[in-house]
Amino acid sequence: HNKPYSSPPRWIGEQTTNKHNKLSKEERRKMNKIRRERGIELKAWWFEEMINTSSPFTEQMTLFWHNHFTSSLRKVKSPKLMFKQNLLLRKYALGNFRDLLHAITEDPAMILYLDNQSNRKGKPNENYARELLELFTLGEGHYSEQDIKEAARAFTGYQINRQTGEFYINFRQHDFEVKSFMNRRGKFIGEDIVDIILEQPQVARHISEKITRQFISNPDERLLSETAHNFFNSNYEILPLVRQI
DSSP states (O other): OSSOOSSOOOOOGGGOOGGGGGHOOOOOHHHHHHHHHHHHHHHHHHHHHHOOOSSSHHHHHHHHHHHHHHOOHHOOOHHHHHHHHHHHHHTTSBBBHHHHHHHTTTTTHHHHHTTTGBTTTBBOOOOHHHHHIIIISSSSTTTTHHHHHHHHHTTTTTTEEETOEEEEEEEEGGSSSSSSETTEEEEHHHHHHHHHHHSHHHHHHHHHHHHHHHOOOSSOHHHHHHHHHHHHHSBBHHHHHHOOO
């Protein structure tokens, strides 16, 4: 079930204007209050979805990915973008991890949450690159600090348009020079970095083990290595992995 069962809050469909800098103190206070209320409504909507859906397993996996690709409303400050991310996680919840990873890299809520909005040529912000390697794909100890630095350069200019809330690459702020990442050299952009990471069997091990432990508290090593092997050879298809578990 890629589409939610329950109707989302009405304001999801409204146009938003981002003229925050022109607001008075009072208007800003009002806006913050509305944002807090909408955040509560959004959580209530998801709880309702979990209770009423005809596909609880979809919600289980959407929640799994929401915990894996952590973002927080408190920092993103946009219930609408958090809803959009929820739809993205639901769409790929039992799909293909490669596709999900590419999509999350360009997800507006994720870009705001991990400060990629301020990742620019000459002053790279390493937050997204670090989380990508350490939490989202390989796990601790399977990359170097240099890999993080070079990956961050590849993600420079990955931003969202503040007016529309859409992702775009700001070429004026992108570093077009050669990067050295995981023993490869090239004028890499973000999607190249994701593809190089996914060549490592360690990604399949890290992700498949995390999913396995979601359902089996103490899996044996044979199961862990089998699921990792199959996950890698299926080009990161999530549904067959879950079926095997």
